[in-house]
Amino acid sequence: xxxxxxxxxxxxxxxxxxxxxxxxxxxxxxxxxxxxxxxxxxxxxxxxxxxxxxxxxxxxxxxxxxxxxxxxxxxxxxxxxxxxxxxxxxxxxxxxxxxxxxxxxxxxxxxxxxxxxxxxxxxxxxxxxxxxxxxxxxxxxxxxxxxxxxxxxxxxxxxxxxxxxxxxxxxxxxxxxxxxxxxxxxxxxxxxxxxxxxxxxxxxxxxxxxxxxxxxxxxxxxxxxxxxxxxxxxxxxxxxxxxxxxxxxxxxxxxxxxxxxxxxxxxxxxxxxxxxxxxxxxxxxxxxxxxxxxxxxxxxxxxxxxxxxxxxxxxxxxxxxxxxxxxxxxxxx
Amino acid sequence: xxxxxxxxxxxxxxxxxxxxxxxxxxxxxxxxxxxxxxxxxxxxxxxxxxxxxxxxxxxxxxxx
Numbered sequence: 001x002x003x004x005x006x007x008x009x010x011x012x013x014x015x016x017x018x019x020x021x022x023x024x025x026x027x028x029x030x031x032x033x034x035x036x037x038x039x040x041x042x043x044x045x046x047x048x049x050x051x052x053x054x055x056x057x058x059x060x061x062x063x064x065x066x067x068x069x070x071x072x073x074x075x076x077x078x079x080x081x082x083x084x085x086x087x088x089x090x091x092x093x094x095x096x097x098x099x100x101x102x103x104x105x106x107x108x109x110x111x112x113x114x115x116x117x118x119x120x121x122x123x124x125x126x127x128x129x130x131x132x133x134x135x136x137x138x139x140x141x142x143x144x145x146x147x148x149x150x151x152x153x154x155x156x157x158x159x160x161x162x163x164x165x166x167x168x169x170x171x172x173x174x175x176x177x178x179x180x181x182x183x184x185x186x187x188x189x190x191x192x193x194x195x196x197x198x199x200x201x202x203x204x205x206x207x208x209x210x211x212x213x214x215x216x217x218x219x220x221x222x223x224x225x226x227x228x229x230x231x232x233x234x235x236x237x238x239x240x241x242x243x244x245x246x247x248x249x250x251x252x253x254x255x256x257x258x259x260x261x262x263x264x265x266x267x268x269x270x271x272x273x274x275x276x277x278x279x280x281x282x283x284x285x286x287x288x289x290x291x292x293x294x295x296x297x298x299x300x301x302x303x304x305x306x307x308x309x310x311x312x313x314x315x316x317x318x319x320x321x322x323x324x325x326x327x328x329x330x331x332x333x
Numbered sequence: 334x335x336x337x338x339x340x341x342x343x344x345x346x347x348x349x350x351x352x353x354x355x356x357x358x359x360x361x362x363x364x365x366x367x368x369x370x371x372x373x374x375x376x377x378x379x380x381x382x383x384x385x386x387x388x389x390x391x392x393x394x395x396x397x
Contacts, residue, residue, distance in 0.1 A: 101381065108378040112386050142383055145390050261389075287382070291374050295366070 092242035095210045095217035098272075102279070106294065108287040109280050115143040116259050117277025120270045123257050125201065128193060128248075130181035133202035134281050137175040142280065149175060156180045194234050196247030205275070205282040212275050214240065219271040222250035 049055060070078045101110040118139065121131065136153040140146045153173035158180070161168035173180075182198075183189035190197050199207075208214050217240045225237035225244075235245040252267045252274075259265055280286065344354050379385065 106374070106377050108374075108381050110381045111383045112381075115386075145387070148390065291370065294374065295370050298366075298370070 089239070090243055092244075093217075093221075093239040095213040095240055098213050098216055100212055100279075101276070102286065106290060108290065110276060111143055112261065113273050113276040114280050116261070116263060116270075117273035117275070117280075118143050119259065120252075120257055120274040121201070121277055124251055124270075125274065126179075126182060128182055128189070128198040129201045130183070130198075131179040131202055131281060132181065132200050133178070135176060135178045136173065138284060140175065142284070143277075146175070153177060193247060198248070201278055201281065203282050205279045207282075212279050215278065216271050216275045218246075219252055219275070220268055 067078060076082050101113065102108060121129075136149050139149050139152075144152070153175060156173040156177070157170045158173050158177050159168050160171045163169055183192060186197060205211050205215060210217070218238060221240045222236060222238050225231050229237065229244060231237050231245050235247060236249045237244055238246045252270050254266050257265050257270060263269060283289075343350075345351055375382065375384075
């Protein structure tokens with residue numbers, strides 16, 4: 001390199017040039033001071049470009065930025081091989097994003113879908129899964145009329161009491177009663193399902209990564225285990241379930257329920273309806289929340305605009321003032 | 334009489350009128366804003382909410 005032949009002082013002078021590539025820099029005496037006989041002027045410009053501090057800083061920033069971008073994109077540092085003890089399938093397949101009818105920030109639930117989803121829950125899921133936090137009254141005005149819900153609640157016997165004799169007794173359900181659980185307690189649920197506890201579905205959409213997308217993908221994602229994957233007796237393979245082996249078997253098959261509104265009961269239709277119902281069960285406040293969100297956005301943006309205007313209004317005289325100095329007239333002579 | 338004078342004499346001259354008009358204005362604005370947002374929300378979500386499908390099931394119950 002040429003730079004080796006130059007004294008450190010000359011290099012420093014070249015590096016401290018105001019701007020590499022500018023014509024003034026080339027013609028300035030400092031640039032001439034580091035030029036020797038074997039060097040063309042363009043080489044000097046290149047030299048000063050290489051040695052400039054700006055070049056050093058920008059190349060360092062570019063390198064650090066590239067490494068950071070790569071790490072962000074691929075999750076590991078470039079050119080460093082990594083070995084993991086776990087396999088990616090242990091995390092479960094990521095569910096695709098589905099176009100839910102309530103996905104947008106202004107969209108309510110599709111209540112006809114909630115009604116169908118309740119039917120699927122009642123006829124299929126409720127055989128194993130409880131829905132502890134939903135009472136009969138919660139369905140009123142959401143998916144059923146009050147008379148329908150009363151009739152449904154009365155079909156279930158609840159224990160009440162004690163009566164005058166101190167005895168517990170059974171009575172038909174009321175609107176205020178909660179959904180009846182399929183098993184008396186957790187131990188009974190485990191015993192009935194070979195040790196696997198069917199989780200309560202009240203908050204299941206909030207409780208799982210991926211939410212509604214995950215549950216839909218899980219319900220419709222049962223496939224045969226691929227070669228090399230061993231599933232124990234009584235377990236089932238589902239790529240969306242972390243680990244792949246799930247205690248619940250595929251339950252939704254085409255035509256399993258008969259919808260009262262004539263919707264074809266395909267597997268994906270039932271899964272979509274029951275997931276919409278479970279999403280409502282997790283977020284009963286959903287529709288009202290989104291309506292309040294619209295109001296809040298409108299009001300707060302109006303208030304922001306007003307406060308910005310008031311600030312400018314109040315500051316106008318201060319920003320526009322001019323200070324004039326009127327020197328006192330010299331009257332001594 | 335200019336507009337500002339009318340405005341002053343109507344709303345700002347007496348504090349009771351001033352405060353009262355603020356309260357009344359807030360009340361009226363609250364109702365109007367609420368019904369406006371609700372109208373937009375219902376039109377945006379036409380056919381999805383319970384009040385849109387309720388009539389199917391209420392009529393069925395009355396026929397029984």
